[in-house]
Amino acid sequence: xxxxxxxxxxxxxxxxxxxxxxxxxxxxxxxxxxxxxxxxxxxxxxxxxxxxxxxxxxxxxxxxxxxxxxxxxxxxxxxxxxxxxxxxxxxxxxxxxxxxxxxxxxxxxxxxxxxxxxxxxxxxxxxxxxxxxxxxxxxxxxxxxxxxxxxxxxxxxxxxxxxxxxxxxxxxxxxxxxxxxxx
Numbered sequence: 001x002x003x004x005x006x007x008x009x010x011x012x013x014x015x016x017x018x019x020x021x022x023x024x025x026x027x028x029x030x031x032x033x034x035x036x037x038x039x040x041x042x043x044x045x046x047x048x049x050x051x052x053x054x055x056x057x058x059x060x061x062x063x064x065x066x067x068x069x070x071x072x073x074x075x076x077x078x079x080x081x082x083x084x085x086x087x088x089x090x091x092x093x094x095x096x097x098x099x100x101x102x103x104x105x106x107x108x109x110x111x112x113x114x115x116x117x118x119x120x121x122x123x124x125x126x127x128x129x130x131x132x133x134x135x136x137x138x139x140x141x142x143x144x145x146x147x148x149x150x151x152x153x154x155x156x157x158x159x160x161x162x163x164x165x166x167x168x169x170x171x172x173x174x175x176x177x178x179x180x181x182x183x
Contacts (some may be wrong), residue, residue, distance in 0.1 A: 041121065043117050045115075053132070075100075094153050096142070
């Protein structure tokens, strides 16, 4: 059942991403801006993006395709092998795979570039697309998973240390008293 959910999630992300990119390229002129929520969210059809976020790796299509493929293969392998026992990690990986696939389709079929059109007006941030959102949210959830896992490990270790201290024959502070009495 989880395989079906993963496939559905990936297809939904890719479908929404590709549909929005299609609509933008068909219904908006290059450099046209449509205010969706004035001052907050705009559709801004910028020139095709041949790089990654923040203008990095401009024109490095094969590098970006390779990195995307490697990350997607790792995520798919984790989903297939179920190397985790977490719904949070499951959905995070699905989002990363779906978003990666959306931008990979663009890079392969749009001459190495992606269509970016979502712009936040309330702070200076690169224009992005639905696939970028999926990848970023998925990556954020992966980080959250590791933070939660780390906190659980610390709590587990503290609980074990507390039990170990209670099981010792010496009451707390007894060894310190003996050291001060001996001096």
